[in-house]
Amino acid sequence: MNKLNSEIKRGRYILGVAVGAGISARSASEGGADFLLSLNSGKFRQMGLGSLGGYLSNANSNQFVMDFSLKEILPRVKNIPVLFGLNATDPTIDLRSYINLIKDKGFAGINNYPTVGLFDGKFYNHLKEDGISYDEEVEAIKIAHEMGLFTVAFVFNEYQAEEMVDAGADVICVHLGLTKGGDLGASKVLSLSKSKELVNNIFNLVEKKTTSILKMVYGGPIQNKSDIQFIYNNTSCDGYIGGSTFERIPSEEAIHKTTIEFKYMSSIEDPILEQLNRSIDSPKDYVKFILKYIEFHYSESISLKDLSEILHVSSEYLSRLFKKEKNISFKEYLISYRLDKFIDIMIKYPNLSMREGAIKVGYFNYVHFSKLFKKRKNISPKNYFISYKHN
Template sequence: MDDKSKYLARLSEAAHKHKPIIGAAVGCGMFAQYAFMGGADLILVLNAGRFRLMGISSTASLLPFGSSNDMVMNIGTSEVLRSVSPEVPCIFGLCATDPALRLDEFLAEIKQAGFAGITNYPTIGLIDGQFREALEESGIRFEREVEAIREAGKLGLLTIAFVFNEQEARLMNEAGADIICAHLGFTTGGRTGVQHSVSLEDSIELVRGMFGSLQVKGGLPLKLVYGGPVNSPENAEYVYRNTEAVGYIGGSSFERIPTEESIVRVTELFKQYEEIKTENEHLKRQLDLHEAIQRSDYIGYITQYVTEHLANPGTFAELADTLHLNRNYLSYLFRKKTGISYSDWLIRLRIKTAQEALLEPSCTVQEASVQVGYEDASYFSRLFKKETGMTPSDWKRQHSSE
């Protein structure tokens, strides 16, 4: 069995077992290696991947910023092919509409370099309007991409055809494409990606139409989807459930979007570690309070909440409302759990906290009073003396000299 037959047998088996076929479109060896480690079934080398690494949108792949075929050959031979196992087919993104391309010679060169197959990218299928009309009038047509797929198949190369409508799907099907991939446009999401595309629901109808036009023989062509709103495992699974798609090819979804978010987040962590740490601790306290309510640990919630909001904890009635409990019943639970009333507990907590504050040399009685929720320093002093037997000033002097 030749390599192409082995690849197709393996892919068909995965589809038969309802395991999605995953293709990763990459622009460097590092991403190819990690995609391979993650279990990618196909590695596609596209010029769009290199532009993504430059921080530029994939749309740049359609403009004359150098030779796409030279770029892909260089990336593939110097980085990608040496980064992944030969068991995973590496696919060459072929710009078949390049007027200078000698198709037969270059296809032989692609195979000789070690690529397992080709796909038609950059593709004229992503261009419409007046520019598309002008290209076709000059002889640069989608049919050139169809021809490339046909001739690559004759050489024993695995062929993946990107198609954008039913007519293109039929043409690629007739050319013998092993895999038909319904291309839904540039992937949305992230910081440099396109912001608008066809909706996920409309994508379903487009994919159904393209796949419905295919003639399947011997289980081929396999049917995959690419791009547009399909930028997450959840969206891909939604497409699998509602169409005949058995897999997904992604570029930005594997390279750009996760890399953007990871690098931004890690940099923020280094730059703002203390601030983020404080935010996380606050969030943890909030979750602890929520869990206390979930466990019906009402008194645990009150003691923790009031301790954290001692300057303004609210009234006991407000706490009861928060817990959806009758005030008298909550008062009964509090005394049963602590052995004292809520008001006595609150005074003791405030005096104890004030004592800790007064140990700071710069802290005044007035500041300690406000810190624990008493605007009236005289009232605070009376409560303090009642609890400790001395005024706050005397207590501070005595403990400052110790």
């Protein structure tokens, strides 16, 4: 909680990512997520099914989550909290004993998922008659809180929010329904406008009771940066939790796009490969190839060793050749090219964050990039663009 609150004080929003596979967990962690949630729907999404798969009797939810989390999630990420998606209404478990098991296995906390909060009407009434209700989810959050675990409570209305606050939840997250978008998205979702109203009503109640709880939103119509920005601008939201937004939709789009590109290829070659087809035998040809390669691949990992293997010459030879022709080392040229490209990109796309701009030119560690920029330009990236705007 101290870590999350310090993020907010620094002007950043909190980000939680619901994952169903090790590669998703690792990628989200490296991308800067503040915590991960192992939810049964995450695994069903990885299986090519919709999130509703986690609400049908397809598997023992708690055992399902425990199995894939211990095999795929916890071993892949060491420095980020992982929450267990607990089916608190499972009639075959003793809540206190099972939450104690969750803690012993190394999970940082729990989230009430799957949640009966998504059910209403006759079906929910029948569940309640059988003793299966949201009350058990509240009890689970209360027990976990007493055990010192981090707790994220999905709520659907003001009454549930009030119950979860009293239970000791660390995060009240307004669940806006299944995520819209992608091939498997739900067709009926709350509009952003109605979502804003619901979120404000719930958060107003929470704020009257306490100021120590973090307030987040999940799902519904939110599937891109513009959607969540709308919620941030119009509510007192501290952050966002997403599943399909980070795991399913990007995968669908990327795999679909890449498959089409490979299937329906034109006869036009990559400029780099075209150049490689030509004779490269003079010193200037080698340097020309390297310059062209940097021009097209500056956002990727580039090393002189890789280039030397492509050109079938030693890296030492290429290094001497490059410095002789350009009066600068390969490394210094690459850094200068990327920094200049970063400036061009940030001027062209002023709404990009500095971190995003750095990633676009091949630097995924922004702290390292900022130090590099300041060393070369004698000014930090932030102050550089403040100065640029004034001029």
